Amino acid sequence: MFIALIVAAGTGERMNTIIPKQFLPVLGKPLLAHTIDVFEKSPLIDEIIVVINKNHEKQFRDQVLTNIHAKKALRFVFGGNTRQDSVYAGLELIFNRPNDYVLIHDGVRPLVSDEILKRSVEDVVKYGAVCCAIPSVDTLKVSKNNNCIESTLDRSMVWRAQTPQSFKISIIWEAIQKAKADGFCATDDSAMVERLGIPVYLVIGSEENYKITTPQDFIRAEENLRWIKS
C-alpha cells in the first residue's frame, strides 16, 4: 500500500499574507486542494493523510474538504511546531504498518507530476528510501555568518531536495524516533534516514515542482495551474 502524507500545518510567515499560503485561492479553490487532487487522482496512491494546523480546522473542512472529490480514504490530523513534528503526527497513524510505503509531500507543492509519483513509487519499492531532487544549476556557497564565503560546493555533486520523499514505513519510523530521541531537527525527511547510515536514493524531480514560498511563487503557480487545467 502507498500512503500520501501531505504536510500542511505551517503558518506560512514568509508569504506575508493574512490567509496561510496553503489556503490561498487558485482557480476557485485553495492551493492545498490542488496538491491533494494530484494524489487523489493518481491510481498509484491508496490512501491520503493530510496534516493541518489545529487553528486551521474550520478552513480545512469548509474550503479544502468541500473542494475535493475524495474517492479514496482521506484522513487529517493536527501537526506540530516544526515540519518534523507534523510528519511525526502523520506517521503515528501508520507506524503499525511497517511494510507499507509513505510518500511525504509538502502541501505547498501543487505542481508535483504523475511522472514524479510513478518514479517515487517504483524506486521506493526497490530501495526503501528515496528523495525527489533536481541538480543545482547554481553554484552553491557556504557561509556561516551570511557575509563572508566559507567554501564553494562542487556543483556537479549538489542536488536541491524536493518532495515527495518516500520510504518504507519501518525505515522512516525508526529514523524519526531516533531523531526525536537525539533532539535532531531536520528541514526534510531524508536527512533523518541518512544519519542512520541507510542509503537514500535520488529520484529526479522537476523545476515545476517548486515549493510556494513567496508571493512571486504564488503568481507563477497560478499561471502554471491555469495552463495545466486548460
Ligand code: C5P
Ligand atoms: O516551512 P517549510 O517551507 O519547510 O514547509 C514545508 C511544508 O511543511 C509546508 O507545506 C508546511 O505547511 C509544512 N509544515 C508543517 N508543519 C509545520 C511547518 C511546516 O506541516 N510546523
